[in-house]
Amino acid sequence: GENVEQHPSTLSVQEGDSAVIKCTYSDSASNYFPWYKQELGKGPQLIIDIRSNVGEKKDQRIAVTLNKTAKHFSLHITETQPEDSAVYFCAASISSNYQLIWGAGTKLIIKP
Amino acid sequence: GAGVSQSPSNKVTEKGKDVELRCDPISGHTALYWYRQSLGQGLEFLIYFQGNSAPDKSGLPSDRFSAERTGGSVSTLTIQRTQQEDSAVYLCASSWDMNTEAFFGQGTRLTVV
Numbered sequence: 001g002e003n004v005e006q007h008p009s010t011l012s013v014q015e016g017d018s019a020v021i022k023c024t025y026s027d028s029a030s031n032y033f034p035w036y037k038q039e040l041g042k043g044p045q046l047i048i049d050i051r052s053n054v055g056e057k058k059d060q061r062i063a064v065t066l067n068k069t070a071k072h073f074s075l076h077i078t079e080t081q082p083e084d085s086a087v088y089f090c091a092a093s094i095s096s097n098y099q100l101i102w103g104a105g106t107k108l109i110i111k112p
Numbered sequence: 113g114a115g116v117s118q119s120p121s122n123k124v125t126e127k128g129k130d131v132e133l134r135c136d137p138i139s140g141h142t143a144l145y146w147y148r149q150s151l152g153q154g155l156e157f158l159i160y161f162q163g164n165s166a167p168d169k170s171g172l173p174s175d176r177f178s179a180e181r182t183g184g185s186v187s188t189l190t191i192q193r194t195q196q197e198d199s200a201v202y203l204c205a206s207s208w209d210m211n212t213e214a215f216f217g218q219g220t221r222l223t224v225v
Contacts, residue, residue, distance in 0.1 A: 032211045043116075043203050043216030044155070089154065093211055099168070100214070104154040 002027040004092050006103025014111050019080055021106045023090035024072040030092040033073045034100070035064060038087045047088075048075070077108075085110045114138075118204050118217035125194055125224055133189040133220045137206030144187050145214065146179060147203040155203065161187060162210070194224045 003026040013019045025033075031052035036044035050057045050064045050073065057064050061080075066073040073092075077084055087107050091100040117136040125131050137144050146158040157171040161181045172178070176194075181187040191198055201221050205214040 034213070041218075043205070043219055045216065046213045049213070099157060099160065100211075102155045102157075 002030060002092060002101040004090060004101045004103045006090050006106055008106060009104065010107045010109070012109040012111060013080055015080055015082060017080055019077045019108055021075045021088055021090070022072060023103050025092040026071070027094065028071060029094045032093045033064070033066060034091050035075050036089045036091070038089065044089055080110050082110050082112065084108060116204055116206055116215050116217035118220050120220060121218060122221045127196060127224055128193055130190065130192045131194055131222065133202050135187045135204030135217060137185065138215055141206035141208055142184065143207045143210050144181060145205045146189050147205070149201045149203055196224045198222060199224045
């Protein structure tokens with residue numbers, strides 16, 4: 001079955017610097033890759049997603065890149081701000097299958 | 113409501129008691145998911161509903177766990193004879209269909225003492 005690995009488990013960056021979180025997946029049939037942000041005491045919230053027919057998607061300071069050959073995708077956050085501090089989860093799924101397979105999460109800490 | 117609503121937000125129960133957790137999805141969403149999240153951990157898939165049907169219940173940890181969904185809307189997750197290892201946050205999410213954005217509720221924090 002599908003397996004998603006996420007790295008690093010914790011990432012600490014200086015405010016204003018960029019942060020990159022990487023995920024790899026095992027099933028080459030996976031075609032949907034969302035990223036969720038979870039703040040303390042709240043449920044995860046979708047911040048960006050990408051489907052396998054594109055290689056990159058950007059939304060203001062957030063971007064996601066997908067390398068289907070290598071079966072990995074990454075979240076890039078530029079000009080980090082204190083409110084970016086949270087736990088970020090990647091996930092992958094196949095269109096014919098309901099189930100999102102989740103990474104273990106990355107705790108992002110923005111140092112002032 | 114505007115979002116996914118879960119109740120109660122917090123539940124403390126004695127070991128051995130039964131508990132029922134409720135999820136009100138966003139109106140019109142056909143897909144509904146239950147997850148469990150232990151402190152500082154990732155999301156553990158429990159069950160998925162498409163309408164009132166649950167195609168896959170294999171994520172439920174034991175036969176003490178059950179879930180139902182009625183009218184294609186509200187879902188309840190029941191845990192019988194609770195154990196201390198059941199303590200976690202139980203998250204519900206809904207989406208228009210599978211592989212579309214899932215909207216999460218705030219979760220129910222269950223503590224078994």
